[in-house]
Amino acid sequence: MIKRILFFYIDGFKNLSSIGQKLWLIIIIKLVVIFVVLKVFFFPTVSSKIKGEEAQKALYLKHLTKITADKQKKEE
Amino acid sequence: MVDYSMLEWARAQFAMTALFHFFFVPFTLGMSFLVAFFETIYVKTGKAEWKEITQFWQLIFGINFAIGLATGIIHEFEFGTNWSTYSWVVGDLFGAPLATEGIVAFFMEATFAAIAFFGWKRVSKGVHLTSSWLLAIGSNLSALWILIANGFMQHPSSDFGTFNIETARLEMTDFYAMITQPVAQAKFLHVVSSSYTLASLFVLGISSLYLLRGKHKDFAKKSATVAAAFGLIASIFTAVIGDEHAYEVTNTQPTKIAAAEGLVVGEKGAPIVAIGIPKAVDPKTATSNDEAFAFKIPLPNMLSLLGKRDPNAYIPGLKDLVYGNDKYNIWPFEKLHAEGAKAIEALKAYHAAKANNDKAAMEAAKAEFYKVVDEVDGIKVTRADLIGYGYLTDPTKLYPPVAPVFYSFHIMVGLGFWFILLFVLAYVSILKGTFENNTLLQKLAVLSVPLPWIATSFGWMTAEIGRQPWTVFGVLPTNVSVTPIALQNVQATFFLFLTAFVILGIAELKILFTVVKNGPKGAH
Numbered sequence: 001m002i003k004r005i006l007f008f009y010i011d012g013f014k015n016l017s018s019i020g021q022k023l024w025l026i027i028i029i030k031l032v033v034i035f036v037v038l039k040v041f042f043f044p045t046v047s048s049k050i051k052g053e054e055a056q057k058a059l060y061l062k063h064l065t066k067i068t069a070d071k072q073k074k075e076e
Numbered sequence: 077m078v079d080y081s082m083l084e085w086a087r088a089q090f091a092m093t094a095l096f097h098f099f100f101v102p103f104t105l106g107m108s109f110l111v112a113f114f115e116t117i118y119v120k121t122g123k124a125e126w127k128e129i130t131q132f133w134q135l136i137f138g139i140n141f142a143i144g145l146a147t148g149i150i151h152e153f154e155f156g157t158n159w160s161t162y163s164w165v166v167g168d169l170f171g172a173p174l175a176t177e178g179i180v181a182f183f184m185e186a187t188f189a190a191i192a193f194f195g196w197k198r199v200s201k202g203v204h205l206t207s208s209w210l211l212a213i214g215s216n217l218s219a220l221w222i223l224i225a226n227g228f229m230q231h232p233s234s235d236f237g238t239f240n241i242e243t244a245r246l247e248m249t250d251f252y253a254m255i256t257q258p259v260a261q262a263k264f265l266h267v268v269s270s271s272y273t274l275a276s277l278f279v280l281g282i283s284s285l286y287l288l289r290g291k292h293k294d295f296a297k298k299s300a301t302v303a304a305a306f307g308l309i310a311s312i313f314t315a316v317i318g319d320e321h322a323y324e325v326t327n328t329q330p331t332k333i334a335a336a337e338g339l340v341v342g343e344k345g346a347p348i349v350a351i352g353i354p355k356a357v358d359p360k361t362a363t364s365n366d367e368a369f370a371f372k373i374p375l376p377n378m379l380s381l382l383g384k385r386d387p388n389a390y391i392p393g394l395k396d397l398v399y400g401n402d403k404y405n406i407w408p409f410e411k412l413h414a415e416g417a418k419a420i421e422a423l424k425a426y427h428a429a430k431a432n433n434d435k436a437a438m439e440a441a442k443a444e445f446y447k448v449v450d451e452v453d454g455i456k457v458t459r460a461d462l463i464g465y466g467y468l469t470d471p472t473k474l475y476p477p478v479a480p481v482f483y484s485f486h487i488m489v490g491l492g493f494w495f496i497l498l499f500v501l502a503y504v505s506i507l508k509g510t511f512e513n514n515t516l517l518q519k520l521a522v523l524s525v526p527l528p529w530i531a532t533s534f535g536w537m538t539a540e541i542g543r544q545p546w547t548v549f550g551v552l553p554t555n556v557s558v559t560p561i562a563l564q565n566v567q568a569t570f571f572l573f574l575t576a577f578v579i580l581g582i583a584e585l586k587i588l589f590t591v592v593k594n595g596p597k598g599a600h
Contacts, residue, residue: 008190008194008195008198009190009194011194011198012190012193012194012195012198019135019139019587019591020138020193022587023138023139023142023143023587024142026142026143026580026583027142027145027146030145030146030576030580031146033576034146034149034150035149038150038153038569038572056164057243057244060160060161060164060165060244061244061423061427063161063556063560064161064165064244064420064423064556065420065423065424065427
């Protein structure tokens with residue numbers, strides 16, 4: 001069964017039309033750009049830099065309560 | 077405080093990514109069903125020309141599918157980088173439908189796409205047809221989960237979520253209620269039916285182009301017949317469900333509908349402005365809705381009928397929604413803000429008490445946070461429900477900018493009615509057997525091909541600009557949702573995306589034009 005599925009894909013890729021080949025080339029380039037270039041160099045997840053749920057909670061709690069503190073300071 | 081230029085850049089980047097992603101999505105949603113229809117006719121009749129028709133439109137579908145693939149993933153990166161506060165606060169609610177989409181619908185789509193594209197000579201007719209239908213259903217299920225997530229942002233009902241003071245997050249209480257909430261369902265049906273309209277008009281337009289050039293006539297007539305029938309049903313359904321969607325919006329996002337109709341002063345028997353030029357007006361000093369327009373053609377009582385199913389019902393205007401209206405129990409901004417600010421203070425006090433292990437102070441803060449402050453239609457409103465208002469300081473920022481919401485809403489609706497008219501004319505002409513020689517109608521169909529993309533983009537602009545100043549309506553303002561990171565990071569990625577999107581857009585159009593020019597012969 002697995003062999004049949006595998007050959008289904010291999011056969012499909014072998015017999016791609018020229019447009020199909022172009023589209024797969026675009027897909028591969030796009031995935032490399034999105035998952036390697038953009039994700040690694042430009043989109044490091046902010047939350048993952050802060051290890052642990054409690055540390056993350058502290059950061060966002062500070063952000064969520066900071067705004068009123070800022071406003072109070074301004075009013076004073 | 078958050079740098080507002082950072083906020084605007086982050087919003088611009090998200091809007092650009094969403095609009096680019098949505099360039100492909102509706103085409104996939106609609107074309108997948110059209111391909112399934114064509115293939116069903118092929119399997120039923122066994123005629124080779126229907127196989128040729130199926131394979132040509134499947135190739136067009138495939139080009140769009142391949143170029144659009146993974147463009148939505150960029151949103152996920154943006155949630156992590158630019159909108160991390162949003163992700164933290166609502167991740168539990170927002171993440172669940174997105175994860176379901178990834179696990180169920182996306183894999184279903186990917187699996188059956190492989191059989192649909194590679195399986196013509198390798199599986200039986202029945203298996204291939206089933207795969208084409210499952211691919212269409214899988215694509216549309218993807219849209220369902222995404223729109224359930226978006227429906228939550230538009231209407232975060234307490235029926236399925238609540239703010240937990242302990243975790244400082246919005247948490248899910250009832251997944252089924254979230255899935256079935258009317259705002260999400262109406263939105264899903266409106267989006268998918270408009271997508272079917274878009275794909276049908278594309279097929280009708282390209283078929284008309286072939287007829288105008290005297291090429292592939294039999295192919296074009298057969299394709300146009302199916303597209304006109306599907307497009308007619310879809311465009312009428314889009315309008316009907318759009319009416320239901322507008323009803324839901326009126327009752328859950330009153331500031332959005334007021335901005336979309338330029339309604340500054342609330343009134344009974346409120347009109348819909350069929351055509352108008354809104355002008356800037358301060359709701360505080362406005363005394364009549366005539367002040368808010370340089371020119372308008374109103375349809376009396378229609379907004380009340382649309383929004384409340386009663387032509388004489390009261391619809392609040394921006395003035396009422398910002399400065400309050402005692403008669404209709406609409407709280408002014410000051411009162412909402414005061415209760416929201418108390419909720420934020422209680423949240424802060426709770427965690428300060430927790431750090432000191434002061435259980436009594438924790439209980440006191442909790443009681444303040446969840447204190448019932450109002451009751452609407454038997455539903456208790458707590459301070460926790462109003463926390464978002466505590467972050468807003470300027471009453472004039474409580475509603476979205478009127479002009480962009482008004483124009484985008486009216487352009488979308490106007491184009492929607494044009495599509496119905498065009499499909500009625502095309503369908504009647506096909507039934508009479510005159511479509512083949514009706515060059516005026518064919519030219520109108522060709523010229524109309526880009527219009528559904530404009531309509532769907534303006535639809536999203538109405539939905540998303542109209543939701544401002546909130547990311548999660550009434551709960552989490554946009555300026556709090558954003559990550560306090562350096563402006564340069566967002567600017568750099570904005571231009572990177574812009575470059576990538578322009579290149580991908582050119583690639584798609586170039587391949588599409590080549591395939592359309594070559595026609596159905598040799599599509600496979």
